[in-house]
Amino acid sequence: MNKSYIFAGIALLVLLSCGDSADSRFDSGYSDGYASGYNTVCKIRATMIEGDWDDKNYSRGYNAGRIDGSAACKAERN
DSSP states (O other): OHHHHHHHHHHHHHHHTOOOHHHHHHHHHHHHHHHHHHHHHTTOOOOOOOOOTTOHHHHHHHHHHHHHHHHHHHHHHO
C-alpha cells in the first residue's frame, strides 16, 4: 500500500508542475503592466519591466495589468 501512495504523490506533483506557458506569460505581463500603470499614475518611479512585446500573451497581460494598476492608484487617491 505504501508504494501506491508514494507513486500517486509523485504523479500528482508531476501533473501539478505542468503549467500552461501561455498563462505564465500572461501573468508575467500582467504583473509588469500593473506595476507600470500604478507607478506611472502615482508618479512613484520608473519601472523596470521585461517588455516581451513579441509574445502576444505577455502583451495582453501587460495591457490588462496597466489598466488595473492605473485604476488602483486612482482609487487610493480618492
